Each structure stands twice: as structure tokens, then as C-alpha cells.
Amino acid sequence: MHEIAPQKQAIQRLLQPASIAIIGASADLSKVNGRPLKHLLEKGYAGKILPVNPKYREIEGIPCYAQVADLPEAVDMAIIAVPASEVIAHVEALGQRGVAAAVIFSSGFGEMGAQGRSMELELQRAGERAGVRLLGPNCLGFINAFTNVYATFSQYADGETGGGPIAFVTQSGAFGTAIAALVRQRGLGLGYFINTGNEADLNFSELMLAVIEDPRIKVAAGYLEGVSDGEGLVRLARRCRELGKPLVLTKVGRLGAGARAAASHTGALAVEDTIFDSVTRQFGVLRARNEEQMLDMLEALAQPRECAGVGLGIATQSGGAGVMMADRAEEVGLVVPALNEATQRRLSAVMPAFGSSNNPVDVTGQFVARPELLLESVVALLDDPNIDIGIVWLQLMTAHVDKLVAIFSEIQARTTKPFFVCWVAAPKDALQRLRDLGIVVFGAGERAVEAAAALARYNKSRTAPVESKASMNYPRLNGQWKKGMVPCLDATEWLQAAGIPMAKVRLARDDDEAVNHWRDFSGAVAMKIESPDISHKTEVGGVLLKLNDESAVRDAMAQLLRNAAHHAPEARVCGALVQPMVDGHIELVMGVHRDPVFGAMVMVGFGGVLVEVLKDVSFRKAPFGLDEGLSMLAELRLSAMLDGVRGQPAVDRRAIAQMLVDVSQIAAAVPRLEELDLNPVRVGVQGPVAVDCVLVLSDETA
Numbered sequence: 001m002h003e004i005a006p007q008k009q010a011i012q013r014l015l016q017p018a019s020i021a022i023i024g025a026s027a028d029l030s031k032v033n034g035r036p037l038k039h040l041l042e043k044g045y046a047g048k049i050l051p052v053n054p055k056y057r058e059i060e061g062i063p064c065y066a067q068v069a070d071l072p073e074a075v076d077m078a079i080i081a082v083p084a085s086e087v088i089a090h091v092e093a094l095g096q097r098g099v100a101a102a103v104i105f106s107s108g109f110g111e112m113g114a115q116g117r118s119m120e121l122e123l124q125r126a127g128e129r130a131g132v133r134l135l136g137p138n139c140l141g142f143i144n145a146f147t148n149v150y151a152t153f154s155q156y157a158d159g160e161t162g163g164g165p166i167a168f169v170t171q172s173g174a175f176g177t178a179i180a181a182l183v184r185q186r187g188l189g190l191g192y193f194i195n196t197g198n199e200a201d202l203n204f205s206e207l208m209l210a211v212i213e214d215p216r217i218k219v220a221a222g223y224l225e226g227v228s229d230g231e232g233l234v235r236l237a238r239r240c241r242e243l244g245k246p247l248v249l250t251k252v253g254r255l256g257a258g259a260r261a262a263a264s265h266t267g268a269l270a271v272e273d274t275i276f277d278s279v280t281r282q283f284g285v286l287r288a289r290n291e292e293q294m295l296d297m298l299e300a301l302a303q304p305r306e307c308a309g310v311g312l313g314i315a316t317q318s319g320g321a322g323v324m325m326a327d328r329a330e331e332v333g334l335v336v337p338a339l340n341e342a343t344q345r346r347l348s349a350v351m352p353a354f355g356s357s358n359n360p361v362d363v364t365g366q367f368v369a370r371p372e373l374l375l376e377s378v379v380a381l382l383d384d385p386n387i388d389i390g391i392v393w394l395q396l397m398t399a400h401v402d403k404l405v406a407i408f409s410e411i412q413a414r415t416t417k418p419f420f421v422c423w424v425a426a427p428k429d430a431l432q433r434l435r436d437l438g439i440v441v442f443g444a445g446e447r448a449v450e451a452a453a454a455l456a457r458y459n460k461s462r463t464a465p466v467e468s469k470a471s472m473n474y475p476r477l478n479g480q481w482k483k484g485m486v487p488c489l490d491a492t493e494w495l496q497a498a499g500i501p502m503a504k505v506r507l508a509r510d511d512d513e514a515v516n517h518w519r520d521f522s523g524a525v526a527m528k529i530e531s532p533d534i535s536h537k538t539e540v541g542g543v544l545l546k547l548n549d550e551s552a553v554r555d556a557m558a559q560l561l562r563n564a565a566h567h568a569p570e571a572r573v574c575g576a577l578v579q580p581m582v583d584g585h586i587e588l589v590m591g592v593h594r595d596p597v598f599g600a601m602v603m604v605g606f607g608g609v610l611v612e613v614l615k616d617v618s619f620r621k622a623p624f625g626l627d628e629g630l631s632m633l634a635e636l637r638l639s640a641m642l643d644g645v646r647g648q649p650a651v652d653r654r655a656i657a658q659m660l661v662d663v664s665q666i667a668a669a670v671p672r673l674e675e676l677d678l679n680p681v682r683v684g685v686q687g688p689v690a691v692d693c694v695l696v697l698s699d700e701t702a
Contacts, residue, residue, distance in 0.1 A: 010133040011202070011210045014101035015144055015192070017076035018047045020151065021099070023068065023090050024082035025051035027059045032105060032153045033081035036141070037062075039150030039157045046148065050075060067093070074098030079141065079151050084108030084119065087137065088126045095130020102127075103151045104136035110198045111138055124200045135207070139197025140173040146191055146216060156180045156193060164189015165218035165302055167211040169204055171196050171225045179223060179291045187435050188298055191217050205232035212236075212245050219301045221294060224251040227276060230598035234621065237283035246301040246458045250288045251276060272597075278619035279598050282628060284461030286454050293450065299440050300451035305418035307455045311337045313387035314360035315378050317367070321393045322360030325422075325445045332453040336360065337386040346380040359387075367407075368400055375407050382415045389456065390419035391448045397423075401430045408439055418455060422448040465627050474498050474669050483699045485532050488577060491695035499662050500678070503582045503691045509575040511557040515550050517578040524548040524581045527556045528692065529564045533571035535677075535694050538609050540567035546581060553578075582689050584682030585648050586641060590660060590690070592622070592667040592676035594698070600667035604660055606638045608680035614638075622664035629657030629664075642683075655687040674698040 026034035040049055041060060050073075051059045054066040065071055068078075068090060078099050080090055084106045094102055109120035120137065127134045135142065141152035145163035156177045166188055170176025173195045180193050192211045196204050204222060209232075212220050220240060227233055240247040253273060280287055286301075288294035312334045316322040326336045339347070339359050347357035350373055356362035361381055367374035374392075382390050392411075397404055408421060421434060421441040434441045442448040475497040478490065486494070489507045496502045504521070507530060508514035518525050529542035537543050541563035544556045560576050587608035593601045598621055605617030618632040633639055633653055644650035659681070667673055674697055678690035 007133070008210070010100040011206065013076035014103070014133060014135065014202075015142070015149070015207075015210060016147055017149060019050065019073065019075040019077075020045075020047060020149070021050045021052055021068070021071060021075045021078040021094075023052045023078055023080045023094075023102075025053050025056075025059055025064065026081075027056055029060075035153040035157070036079050036081070036151055039152065040148070043148045043150050043157075043161070045150065048073075048075070052078075068097050068099075069093060071097055076100060077151065078102045079105065080136075081105045081153075084116075084137070088119075088123055091123065091126045091132055091134070092130050095127075095132045099132060101133040101135070103139065103141045104134060104197070104200075105139065105141060105153065106136070107138040109137045109200070120198060120200050127201050134201035135194075136197040137200060140177065140195040142192065142194040143190070144192055145189075146214070152193075152195075154180075154193070154195070156184075159184060161193075162189060163191045163216065165216065166190050166221055166298055167192040167194075167208065167214070167217045167219075168221045168223075169194045169196065169208045169211070170223040171199070171204060172223055173197070175291075176223050179294065182291060182295055183298070186295060186299060187432070188295075188302060199228075203229050203232065205229055205236045208247075209236050209239060212240060212243060218245060219298055220245055220247045221298055222247070222249045223291075223294075224249060225253065227251075227597055230279070230595070234279065234283055234598070237280070237285050241284050241462065244462065246286060246297075247284075248286045248288055248294055248297045248301065248454075249280060250290065250294050275595050275598055275601055275619055278601070279621050282620050282624070284458070284464065286458055293447075296442065296447050296451040297454040299442075300418075300420065300455045301458060303418060303438060303440050305416065307389045307418050307452070307459045309388035310334045310453075310456045310460075311386045311388040312449070312452060313339075313381040313384065313390040314393065315363055315374070315381055315390065316360055316393035317363055317365050318393065318395070319356070319360075319362045321422075321445050322362060325391060325393065325449050326360055328446045328449045329453070332450055334449065334453050334456060339381070339384050340386060343380050343384040346383075347377055350376045350380075368397070368403075371403055371407055374404075375410055378411050378419070379414050382411075382417045382419060387417065389417060389452050391422055391445075391452060392419065393422040393424070393445055393448075395424035396426075398427050401427055401433070405430065405433050405437075408434060409437055412437065412439060418452075420448045420452060465625055469623065474666060477670065477672060477697070481697055483697055485535060486695045486697060487532060487574065488528075488530055488693060491693050495666075495678075495690070495693060495695070498666055500666070501659065501687065501689045502693070503579050503682075503689050505577050505579045507575055508557065508578050511554040514553050514557045514576060514578055518547065518550070518553045521578070521580040525553070526579045526581055526691075527553070527560060528577045528579070529560045530574045530577050531564065531568070531571045532574075534564065534568055537692070540564055540571075579691065582682045582691050583686070584684035584689065586651055586683040587680040588656070588683060588688070589617075589677065589679040590663055590681050591678060592663060592673060593619075594667075594674050600664075600673070602632075602660060602664045602667055604632050604636070604656075606636060606641070611679065620660075620664065622667035623669075624661065624664050626654065626657050626661055629660040630654070632660060633657060649685055651683045651685065652687055656683060659688050672697045672700065 024033045028034045029038035051064040056064040110117045140154040154177050312329050344357045352366045363377050492502050506517045524546050526545045528537050589605050589611045591603045595601050600622040601619050607614040616637045618635040677694040681688050681690045
């Protein structure tokens, strides 16, 4: 622990400095190297400011020092705004002067190509040698609005920047500034604004981990262009869950092909964004498609009321709007439940004859003449035990702003469940007055529904079981197994010993052995080519099924050898595997992919040999527990097939989920397990059984 504390202390001194040096400070406060001083003075920073520039003796009445060595004290943090070629020397000087951290505005590093990347690596090493933690380079810096620390030249600092409950960390400077400005427009308030730049040292997760510890921060938001520290992001998500603070992320590059060449289907499907999406969902992170959806989520999450479930109640003056929102609710995981009889009686007592007391509740435009109609309808709706969150939809009503604001204020006073107002084409004054009351308001129905779904998902994730820890009680890998694909027979025996249900299998080196194995199994068998060079047997005609007499078995042996020689003439063939046919009307695939960012990932999907065509798969980071395994199955598009269709019986979801849990335990406990395919996994009334496997090991030093 004594090694970790100084690092945390350095970040603390960076973000909450009692003194700041500005290296390369300018007397022209409109310049990049002059703006930090301007903001610090204008915003009322209470700490010491020490400009450093040999051109000046003073700036704005503040003594200016010629070089870092001349500083009269070891400041907490320095801003470096000099050409890239001078940065490393200044970092070294700061280290000698005992400065803990530095913000580097300077560009010309990794973003400029190979030479810049080399210089950035040297900068990183210089910071490590000097003991100086670095934010940047090529960044806008940061703002701590609570203590008026404006270590930035961002345009966002030019306006009102009063502290608020949201911490925003962004990898993009310009786009991050735009998001911050939109947050300000909505009156939400940023306590912290941090641009990480090139992340030569401090990265997104480290900085966000620091700011969420501030009790004034209630919600964390981030904009990502890439992730290199997957474990750091998981630590951040876990800490946010422990603190009860939602984490909302927008990450670009959804459609980028992040898959690498892999020997298994699992690896081929492990596209970078798919993995990111799965991991963030697993650890309770909310993902926003774009900046507007991020702001909608932040507005919903910053309000204090919790959402206990997924039941959405809708009150509207337009039946069509109600239908639209109900449709979207179902798409995003909410339900629009029927109201109980007591609620319907309360609604009928105040509802006009042509209104609707069902959910969605159509209050019609009559509430303008009868304010109690909207008031009592929404209160009754939110009192219903099936409703967890409400949305009230209306449009225009320019002449009735005072009346409507008073109604919503009373609804707020008489209820405890969260509710949002969707006011289409609302007067600007109405929006501001509702927000001043702490009422969340949107301008479109689907946006309100999606924000409600985000609030429901977040509160559900808070009550999710703590994830499983890896067990180390697994059979040792054979010391003779080197890097690459393990022989199928050996892999099957090892997986069986590890507790994975595997179909029986025997190796036949010739047709006589194949016939003997068939007789031992006393029934129809499958035969498959066995070769360390053939991972997908069906692609070379290497699988023959339902063989149940001696002649068929002998013919199959010859056919498999011919097919292998034709399709893979260089492959080393060991013989053929003989297995009894396994019952099961469902074919799944399970697997492990070791992602370079997030580590061991477990996959489940439909399709058997068609898995890469259907692409109906779900991923989770290993290890995990039974509830997470069940969630993976629920996410599959064809999930309903597990419950029985067209006369086929339902299968045991919990048994499948437990097999996924067991696979995840192995993936987490065995670092050399690079990839694993269990395909197909046949599932019938007796439970899941893996019929074939591909197990790939990494180097022994893994």
C-alpha cells in the first residue's frame, strides 16, 4: 500500500493544487499560454500562481520566474505550455524541484506519427524518472470548478462554470468542449472537466477514479475514442457501483473491425466494440450513442429519485404519442403494464368520457380547463404498484405555462417515484422553471423513454450480485502441450476433468480401431478427422454422422482420410475420433477469447457451424456468476428457442448458464488458455453437452 499512496497523492495535488506554476506563461492573456492565468485570476483561484518565462519579470502584477529552478517553493502542479522540443527538459526540472504533477498543453507528440510517438515515449520515461505524473500531452487541461482551478485554455472556461454534480472526463478536446457546453446549456453543472489528450501517463480511468471520490460528484460521464487499460476501466466501474454513482460513457468506433486472425469462431467474432459493449453492460456502465443521449441520461441520473423496476406509466394528451412511447419502451427493456383496478377507478373518477384510463393514460386537452384532471391522473398513475417511473407528454401550451408549472410542482410534492416531463415545443421559460424545480424535462417522447430506461437499468445494476471470483482448483495443463492447438482427445479429457460436460470420444488410428469403438458404444456414432492442423473439421469434410454398422464405419474412415488429403494436403493426420451420437434439439456454441484489452472473455451463441453467419452471440468478462450467465442467454435473439418452440421441449437455462460459469472460471484461472471453442454444444432435456472442442494455448510464460 505504501507504493500506491504517493501516486494517489500526486493526482490529488494535480486536481486540487494549493499552488500552480505556469511554464511558458504569456502576458498576452488571449494566447494559449496566457489563458490559464486569465481564467485563474478571473474565476478567483485562491492558491498561489507562479508564472515561469525568462521574457518577463512580472505578469499581471505577479512575479515571473526565469526558470523552474528559480521557483521559491515546490508547487503542487505545473502547466506546461511550451514547444514540444522543450517539454522533456521542463519535466525533468520539475522533478528536481519536487513538483508532483504537470498538465502538458503542447502538441507534436504521438498524434504526429512515428517520430512524435518516439518523443512521447521518451516523455513518459522522463516523467517516471522525475516522479512527475503527467496529464497530456496534446490536451486542453482541466477544470476543478469547486476550487476554481482552471488549468486549461478551453473555450468552455470563458462562460459560467459553477460547480455541479457531474464529473466529465474526455479523450477528445474539441468534442469534449462541445459536450461540456451542452451540459452548461441544460443547467446541469460540471464539477470537473478533464481532457486526457494523448494519455502518455495518466489515463481516463485513473483520472475518473480520482474525481468520483469527491462527495460533491453524483454522476460520472466520459467520452472515449479508444481503451487501452481494460482492467482500469473495470476497476472504475466497480468503484462507481460501490459509491452508488452512475457512469455514463460515449465511445466512438462502434463499427471498427477489432477482430484479429484467430483459430476459433470465438476470436473471429470478438470485434472490439462488441467486447467493450459487453464488458460495460456487465459492470453496470451505461453507454450513450451520442452526446445528446449522454446529456439525456445525465439529466435523468442527476435527479435524486430511484427507479425500483421497469414498469413505465405514460400520461399524455395525445393517444398517438402514447403508442409511440409504449413501442419504444418495449424496445429498450421497459414494460408498460396494465394498471390495477383501484388505479383505474381513481382515473375514471376524474377522466372525461372520451379519455382513457388504461396505460398509456390519455388525459386529452381537457386538463387546461380542469387542472385537477392532469394532476390527479398522474398522481394516481405513479401510485400504482405496477408503475416504477412515469412520463407526462404534452405539447405547446404556451398560454398555460404558469398553470402547468404549478401542476408539475404539486405532482412532485405528492409523489416519490421518478417522473419526467416530455414537453414538445415548450416555451423556453417553461423549461427553465421546471429544471429549477428539479424536474427532468425533454423535448421528444423517445428521448424521455430512453432516459427512463437508463435510470431503470442503472438502479437494477446496483442490486446485481457481486461478480464471481476465479477458482484455482483445476487440473494442471500437460507440460508437453506447447503453444498452439491441443489435440482434441487430450483437450476433451482435460475439460472433462475440469468439470465441463463433454461427449465421450476415442481416437481410432485405422478402420479396425474405429469398428471396435463403435461396438463399444453400442449405437450410432459420429466420426471426425483428428489433426492438430485442422481446427474447423466441417470445412474439410471432416465430420460424418449417424454411422451404425461396420461397413459404414469402415467407409467413413476411408472417406475422412481422402477428404483431409484433398482439402488440407499438408495437415498432419492422427486418425479419426469416434463419438456416440448426442441427443439435443438445440445447438449452441461456447467459447473463450483472450482480448488484448479486457482479458478472458466468454461467448455463447446459437448456430453450431452457422455461428458466424447468425452472429447471435453474447460476451462476458470472466469470471462471472450464474445470474450473469442467465443474462447472456436472455440477450440472444433466438433466446425464445430455449423455452421450446414447435412442439420441442424447453431446456434448462440454469444448466446452460452454469456451464458458462464453469467455462468462465477456467478462463480466469488458466492464463495459458488463449482460445477455446466448444462447438457444437448440444442441448436437450438432459442438459448441455459439448460435442467438439478447439483448445489453443499461448506460450508457457503466459
